[in-house]
Amino acid sequence: MMAARRAVICMQIYQDAALIIESQQYRRDCLQLLAKKFPLIPQETLLSIYSQRYQQHTKQVHHAHRQAMKEYYDQYQSRNACQESSESLLLEMANEILFSPALFARMILEEHIRRNNLIPVETAASSIVSQWVKSPHLIQDTALQHQVRQCILTDTNYGPLGENLKHSVGHQYEFLLLEKIKELRIPYLDERDLSSRGYDKTPDIKLEVPIAVNGHIVNWIESKASFGDELNHNKYLDEQFWSYTNRFGSGLVIYWFGFVQELDVHEKQGIMLTDHFPPRSTITLLAN
Structure with a gap:
């Protein structure tokens, strides 16, 4: 049974997708199977669910x-020394063990550095690996350089490309949130403003004049460009949301790619969930 909004799904559907x-x-x-199984769920929601499950699995293994x-x-x-060696050997090996290509490339580079004594003993291999992953042209072994670059470019979950994509999407939705707030002409403080005032844990937006959404007071708004599953939502509650309510009062969390419906149980404690910016008809401005 689907919730009224397509991106907000019940726990059973989420578990079936997982x-x-x-x-x-x-x-x-x-993702193709997910799209066929759940045609009413937006593609970006399915992609976010997949990415989170993939990352959770990767952390476990x-x-x-x-x-x-x-x-x-x-x-x-051994395989690289064979005449039939593939130019995509690293990528193939990562796929064979069902592991992140970018993380697999990092491990191979780290061991490559140790085996060939490429850095002084007192220097951390991981720091050099980070440089090489960001700038593969620094790898002198041209075959390894090419294969590392392949792993990085095909991995959308880890490595520089994946991180840049996540940051880009996050900034995109934070910008959208700011545009919506500005349209309402509501005075607000952003994270930079709050940090300058000495706050260590800050929501994306702190409204200087609260609003009411369907009768519920909103003092702050947090933008999450992801799907709200149980694991990540509970982590955000412990590390962010409860701190916001203790400091600023009740607020609103926007999971732009949807969330598990059963997680929306803390409204009375001051945390309301949604998958979109509330329409103007549901908002009451408490001051002009």
């Missing part, structure tokens, strides 16, 4: 893959 993603071993082409880093490097060296 099961499909898991059954397809977190491959990106599972990351340590085990790091433990096997030396073995992976030996395999890479």
Whole structure:
């Protein structure tokens, strides 16, 4: 059963989608199956759910893959030495073990540095790896350089490309929020204003004059360019939202890509969830 708004889905539908993603071993082409199974759910919502499940899975298996880093490097060296070696070897190896290509490339680079004594002992290999991932042309081994670049460019969840995409989308929706607030001509403070006043944990927008949305007072608004699942929402509650309510009073969280309907249970405690900026007809301006 779907909620009134397409991006707000019940827990059962979310769990069904998560099961499909898991059954397809977190491959990106599972998005096609999700679209067929849930035609009424927006594509950006399905993509956000997939990305979050993928990242949660990656965090769970990351340590085990790091433990096997030396073995992976030996395999890479052996396969790379073959005449039939693929120019996309690193990417293929990452896909074979169902692991993030960008993170896999980082591990291979780290082991490559250690095996070849490319930096002084006192220098952290991870710091050099970060430089090489951002600027692959610094890698002197041209074959490795090419393969690392492939891993980075195809990985939309990790690495510089993925991070840039996430930041870009986040800024896009923060800008949209600001435009909506300005249209209402409501005085507000943003994160920079609040930080300059000494606040350490700040919402995206603090309204200097509260508004009411469907009768509920809103003192602050937080923009999340993601889907609100149970794991991330509970983390945000502990690390952000409760602090905002304790300091500024009740507020509004916008999960632009939707959320699990059953999570919207803290309205009486001052945290209201939505998947869009409230329409003007639902907003009461408490002062001009």
